[in-house]
Amino acid sequence: MPLPFLTADRAFGADAESPDDAALPFDDHDHDHDYWRRPYRPGPWRVAAAAVLLLLTSFMLLATMIIAFAGxxxxxxxxxxxAAAVIGCALRLLRMGVWVSRHGLRQVGFFATTTLxxxxxxGVRTxxxxxxxxxxxxxxQGQALVVEQHGGEQLPALLTDHNADFLQRPEAFDRAxxxxxxxxAEYGL
Known part of the structure; x- marks a missing residue:
């Protein structure tokens, strides 16, 4: 079963010799640009937390089976x-982050999603x-990617170099x- 929220764009794939040689996501003509995509891979901290939740779920499902057999x-x-709620939390945790498409920018949080x-x-700047x-x-003290809306309103930081996706991975933060x-820049700034 493919899990599209775990895959990043092929912008920095294994076939590129360096991140500078890889094409940007909007140069990829093999994909339809109408869907939302995350321009980076989920970080090890986020994946580890989701794996622990899914491990906990396996024990909960085992307990469910034992309780059902007991009557x-x-x-x-x-x-x-x-168990279904914990699975939902693990999937939402993996889905969190910044998503882009030709239509706009989407910041997916655990409880809320903001789309612009x-x-x-x-402006979008670090x-x-x-x-x-x-x-x-x-x-x-760290770096953050922030978005400014018309009227000078700023959203909370989209990405930081100390969040679950980029902790101890500064080059991944810079690429994202x-x-x-x-x-x-391609779609309207």
Whole structure:
């Protein structure tokens, strides 16, 4: 079963000798540009957290089976519902991040999604600022990719070099930020 939210664009694929030799996502004529794509791969911290949640789910499903064989179908139903909720959380965790298409920019969070058309955005740039470490309340000095809307309104940082996708991977952050900025330059900034 293909999981499209786990795959990044082939912009920095294995067939490119270096990231500079690879084509940008909007140069890829093999793909339809009407769908949303993430311009980077999910980071190891995000994938590890989702894997731990799915491991927990396997134990919950085993408990569901044992409870069902014991004859307590109501308890089995509760365990099955809880396991389905944990699976949903793991999938949502993997889906979080920045997505782009020719129509605009989408920031997918755990509970909410913000979508902006390219004509609503005045700029996408990388800035030095305090950023949250792995999404926790602790802040450290780092880089963030920010979006400015018409009227000077700024969204929360799209990407940071200390989030679950880019912690200890500064070159991956730079590539992702450059790719999002290139999408913006191509489609209307």
């Amino acid at each position: 307590a179908l109501a308890g089995a139903g509760v365990c099955l519902g809880a 058309r390219w004509d609503q955005i005045t 800035v030095q600022q305090p950023v949250r470490w792995l999404g926790l309340p602790r802040t450290v 930020a450059d790719t999002v900025e290139a999408w913006g």
